[in-house]
Each structure stands twice: as C-alpha cells, then as structure tokens.
Amino acid sequence: MILHRYINRQVFMTTVMVTFILVMVLVSGRFIKYLAEAAAGEIAADVLFLVMAFRLPEFLQMIVPLSLYIALLLALGRMHMDNEMVVLRAGGQGDGRVVRSLVVPLLMCTTLIAAFTLYVTPRGDAEVNRIFEEQKDRSVLELLTPGRFQVKGSGDSQRATYAEHLNREKGVLENVFVADASFHQDKGEADRLLTVWAKSGKIITEDGISYLLLKDGFQYQGKPGTNDYKEVGFKDAKVRIGGDKSDSRPPKVRGRSTRELISERHSNNEALAELEWRLSLILTVPIMGIAAIPLARVNPRQGRFYRLIPAVLGYMLYVGMLLVCRSWISDSKPGAVPWYLNMAWIHLVAMLAVSMLYFGPALWRRRAR
Structure with missing residues (x-):
C-alpha cells in the first residue's frame, strides 16, 4: 500500500x-x-x-x-x-x-x-x-461596436456599418452609416453603391425578419459625379438587416x-x-x-x-x-x-x-x- x-x-x-x-x-x-x-x-x-x-x-x-x-x-x-x-x-x-x-x-x-x-x-x-x-442569425448591427466600422460579406457583395454611439437604455443607435456595395467580378470595382446616413436607428423585428428603423436621414445611390447619382431625404426608413428566423438546425x-x-x-x-x-x-x-x-x-x-x-x-x-x-x-x-x-x-x-x-x-x- x-x-x-x-x-x-x-x-x-x-x-x-x-x-x-x-x-x-x-x-x-x-x-x-x-x-x-x-x-x-x-x-x-x-x-x-x-x-x-x-x-x-x-x-x-x-x-x-x-x-x-x-x-x-x-x-x-x-x-x-x-x-x-x-x-x-x-x-x-x-x-x-x-x-x-x-x-x-x-x-x-x-x-x-x-x-x-x-x-x-x-x-x-x-x-x-x-x-x-x-x-x-444576428445582423451586423446587432454585433456592432460603437465608434468602429464593421464590414461583412464575401464575393461580390459587402456591407459596411458604423454607429457613432449606442444608447443602451433606449436601445438606439446614433449617427448611423450603412453602405452596400456590389463589385464587378472582372474589374473588381463597385458597380453599385448604396449609402444611407441617419441621425438615429433602432432594430425592430417584423414577421421574424430584422429591420433597422432609421429616422431623419439621407439615402445616396450611384457613383458621385455620374448622371444617375441620386440623393433622397427621408423621415423614416426601414433597412432589412437579417434573414428569416429559422428553427434551430x-x-x-x-x-x-x-x-x-x-x-x-x-x-x-x-x-x-x-x-x-x-x-x-x-x-x-x-x-x-x-x-x-x-x-x-x-x-x-x-x-x-x-x-x-x-x-x-x-x-x-x-x-x-x-x-x-x-x-x-x-x-x-x-x-x-x-x-x-x-x-x-x-x-x-x-x-x-x-x-x-x-x-x-x-x-x-x-x-x-
């Protein structure tokens, strides 16, 4: 022993x-x-x-x-x-x-x-x-760190998001920036660019789909300096940021x-x-x-x-x-x-x-x- x-x-x-x-x-x-x-x-x-x-x-x-x-x-x-x-x-x-x-x-x-x-x-x-x-299933903005750009996507489509500040008590993002870009496969240049800026934004869910409800902002579409460049102001706008919520795989x-x-x-x-x-x-x-x-x-x-x-x-x-x-x-x-x-x-x-x-x-x- x-x-x-x-x-x-x-x-x-x-x-x-x-x-x-x-x-x-x-x-x-x-x-x-x-x-x-x-x-x-x-x-x-x-x-x-x-x-x-x-x-x-x-x-x-x-x-x-x-x-x-x-x-x-x-x-x-x-x-x-x-x-x-x-x-x-x-x-x-x-x-x-x-x-x-x-x-x-x-x-x-x-x-x-x-x-x-x-x-x-x-x-x-x-x-x-x-x-x-x-x-x-969580969107980029749900994982967003205030004061820092986040880029997500692969291949010919990417999205960049930014929020200057996050009011955690109200759940509101302040000074929100969202940019969607589609790239040409051969040239590697962006052939479509959609940019949205808003004073504030809040994440909402409707029918199992996540949206970002933006208030008091502008939407810019196209390339600056071209004839098809558009600038649209809005009071309220919704941007889809998530897919359909599916059951647990x-x-x-x-x-x-x-x-x-x-x-x-x-x-x-x-x-x-x-x-x-x-x-x-x-x-x-x-x-x-x-x-x-x-x-x-x-x-x-x-x-x-x-x-x-x-x-x-x-x-x-x-x-x-x-x-x-x-x-x-x-x-x-x-x-x-x-x-x-x-x-x-x-x-x-x-x-x-x-x-x-x-x-x-x-x-x-x-x-x-």
Whole structure:
C-alpha cells in the first residue's frame, strides 16, 4: 500500500501540472481565435466565455490522456534515475507490481474520459453549435461596436456599418452609416453603391425578419459625379438587416448523443467515424498508460528525458493514425466501409507494440543464445 500511494501521488501531481500547462496553451490559442471573430463582428463578445466553457470538456478529453502518459514517463523515469526501481526489483517487486500500483489512476482517468467522450463533450458541442447558429442569425448591427466600422460579406457583395454611439437604455443607435456595395467580378470595382446616413436607428423585428428603423436621414445611390447619382431625404426608413428566423438546425455529428450515433452508424459514415473515435479515446488511456512503464526505463547516464521525445512521438503517431482513419471513414461511400477502414486494427497494432516492449527484450536474448 505504501508503494501504491507513493507512485500514485507522484503520478497525480505531475498529471495535474502537465494538464494545467497544456490547457492554458490550448485555451489561450482558441480564445484568441474567438476574440478575433468577436472583433470582426462575427460573434458577440458576451458569448466568448460561454463558448469556451462548453468547449473545455473537449479540450480535456484530448489533453488528460496525454498528460497522464507524460506524467508516467516523468515519474517512473525519475524513479529509474534515482535507482528506486533497482531497489524495488531487488526486493522482488517487478513491473507487475508497478502495473498493479497504476490500476487506480488508469481506471480513474479512463472513467473520466469515458464520461467526457460519451456524454459531456457531445452536449457541450451541441450547445456551441446552437450558440453559433444564433450568432449567424444576428445582423451586423446587432454585433456592432460603437465608434468602429464593421464590414461583412464575401464575393461580390459587402456591407459596411458604423454607429457613432449606442444608447443602451433606449436601445438606439446614433449617427448611423450603412453602405452596400456590389463589385464587378472582372474589374473588381463597385458597380453599385448604396449609402444611407441617419441621425438615429433602432432594430425592430417584423414577421421574424430584422429591420433597422432609421429616422431623419439621407439615402445616396450611384457613383458621385455620374448622371444617375441620386440623393433622397427621408423621415423614416426601414433597412432589412437579417434573414428569416429559422428553427434551430440539428447539431453537427460531434454534437449528437452517443445513442444517436449507435442508431445511425449503419447508414451514416460520419456517425460511425465519430462513434469509433469516441471509443478510441477511451482505449488510448489504458493502452498508452501500460506502454509508459517500459518506455520509462532509462539508464542514469542517459537522463530521465532520454526516451521522453520518442515516447511522445509514438503517442502522436498512434492518435494521428486514429484521426486519419476517422477521416477515411467519414469520406467513404455511405453504407460501404471497407474492413481495413476500422480503428480496431490500429488498437490491435498498438497492443502488439506494447507487448513487444514487455516481452521483446526477453525473446531477443533467448534467440541470441
């Protein structure tokens, strides 16, 4: 029991530290990406932290297995460096005892990843999809930052909007500017330009369609200096800024529940690929956890980090093969997935490689005799 607690404490502390560092790196990068989208007016700034909270389980289900794997390599590698493993073997405690000591952390991590992949993460992804679908239905002016131009559109049509000030108590935009431009595909020049300026504006909804109700303004149409240039003053005008409000779209395959994936796996290859990917994430924990024990064996002269980089590269190769197989299954013809496009054989190869790490040296020495 003392040995179990000693090893588990070392592994737990290292796993927490590695997980914290990797989560901070990944979350920071993703948050910067969402922050840039919010600055561009694609999503509202007030949903950033909500989106990150729903995406956190997805980050953890990828990071925690790697963190546990690295923690095992570091903790057991230190024990080899300090000759603690030599003392354990001299006392009759070999790799079998170490494996039994790691049963509890491996089971806890496997259970945690199973809960994330099969239940928590799909619900979080479904909520993220719902939030982004709501953001798509919001107009540029609803996401407008006062005092800053916002440009939205692609191809041959773009819209620029600007509001000098936003009265949040009344929900009124002041000094509103809206410009719609259509560009000639060959010349890249604007062949139609419609500009509207108004003293104030307010967003209203009629029949599920969003409009901007403008008051006391002018509308300019055409190119300045040409004969067809028009200037029209108005007291009230409505500008359509949103499409028809549709019902919530069904979530993407990552946001579907595991039960739905099981029922659709025979007719939908994307559902089959997602289901196998979720199960594969669970299997990587015990397979790579057991593989870390022989990989952590180092000579004191080599240093505790001697095998760390090759071991991490092996982990990345394992997960990379699963990701490639996932893409192959998704892109294959519906209802006809070849036998070799299956993640099970990747796990079998991984388990065979782990077996060779344990029994390969003994077989090699026996053959050399």
